[in-house]
Amino acid sequence: QVQLVESGGGLVQAGGSLRLSCADSGRTFESYAMGWYRQAHGKGREFVALISWDGAHIVYADAVKDRFTISRDKAQSMIYLQMNSLKPEDTAVYYCAGDRQSGVAISPVTVGAWGQGTQVTVSS
Numbered sequence: 001q002v003q004l005v006e007s008g009g010g011l012v013q014a015g016g017s018l019r020l021s022c023a024d025s026g027r028t029f030e031s032y033a034m035g036w037y038r039q040a041h042g043k044g045r046e047f048v049a050l051i052s053w054d055g056a057h058i059v060y061a062d063a064v065k066d067r068f069t070i071s072r073d074k075a076q077s078m079i080y081l082q083m084n085s086l087k088p089e090d091t092a093v094y095y096c097a098g099d100r101q102s103g104v105a106i107s108p109v110t111v112g113a114w115g116q117g118t119q120v121t122v123s124s
Helices: none
Strands: 004-007 010-013 018-024 034-039 045-051 058-060 068-073 078-083 092-099 111-114 118-123
Touching: 004 092, 018 034, 018 092, 018 118, 034 068, 034 078, 045 068, 045 078, 058 068
Parallel strands: 010 118
Antiparallel strands: 004 018, 018 078, 034 045, 034 092, 045 058, 068 078, 092 111, 092 118
16 A cells, blocks of 8 residues: 655744654655655645655755755655754645656656645744
């Protein structure tokens, strides 16, 4: 069964940090790219970061570059998103995703599974 489970969201003050985790319990995406998306209230889902199957290729959205770090632990089938210097505009539900076609890229069209989402709220 394909299942991605996120954890680590919460409420934090601006300037603070959070670390999100995503477990690929079925090891479904160990040969594929994985990533994080987010959706703020009343807005569409937007790309945050991706990491290739081997961790060698990483891409960030401009809005989070230099503040967020994506990483991958293949042995544990986990990916992480370390979020530093958080801003109120980072407030959103964050979703983990695994691509079903590519080992180095991810897009909403080719996502094979989404996690249930974890809320991140940054207060000013």
